[in-house]
Amino acid sequence: MIPGEFTYHRPSSVAEAVAILVSHGDEARPLSGGHSLIPMMKLRMAAPEHLVDLAGIADLKGISDGGATISIGAMTTQNELIGSDLLTQKLPIIRETSLLIADPQIRYMGTLGGNVANGDPGNDMPGLMQCLNASYVLAGPDGEREVAAREFYEAAYFTALAPEELLTAVKIPVPAAGHGYAYEKLKRKVGDYATAAAAVILTMDGGTVSSCSIALTNVADTPLFASDASDIITGSTLDSATVDRAVAAAEAITEPASDGRGPAEYRTKMAGIMVRRALARAAERANG
Structure with missing residues (x-):
């Protein structure tokens, strides 16, 4: 189908973009990579009267090293x-996860900001950002504010982002050198959303896990930070009984829908398997 009529805006600064959003309210929508919004417009599931293209804002691009924190501009592509x-x-x-998103053509256009700001439970980066304890920089008419990724998602397609705000950057604490990591994703075919996926970041001190963070993708209306599972693993030697407990704790917080990817019970069990695989691979990497 063909989208409805709209007025196209291409601001050159964040302030200009925010002013347009304030001026037109709910009738305006920002456009980043467009892989979520444009299909919805074609299906008339979204019909913004004003489309605010962010591609001309240079300040929204780039990756900067702040030492303990890395900042990534919202319009930085996969x-x-x-x-x-x-x-x-x-x-x-991050590289490992980006390589599992869609296909090369989409990764050339799809942006980090669009992936995390849209609130689509199937997107891969929101769960990863929760695992990494990232925060989002939001710019609005009253200035900037930061919201933790673990507090940003409220329901499917509903987030803490106000209609007149833009997500401008993602700030990520740098994990300790030598940390282990893994993003495990089960999907039906290349380019598909996950049936279930899990992100793990952990550090080891000898044979003991000194810190662990686990998050899940596409097994609820929002990404899930598996805090109980993370706590169970922390301080353990990753013995099989402890891993079993952590997997059970991760499965317990899932609420997947039954859909073309399988019944809810199956997707919950696949989430547990992804956690188990991610823990094993992260530990292997942490151990050298």
């Missing part, structure tokens, strides 16, 4: 994340 030497060195799980 392909740019994959090609970043800085991320490969300090946050390699």
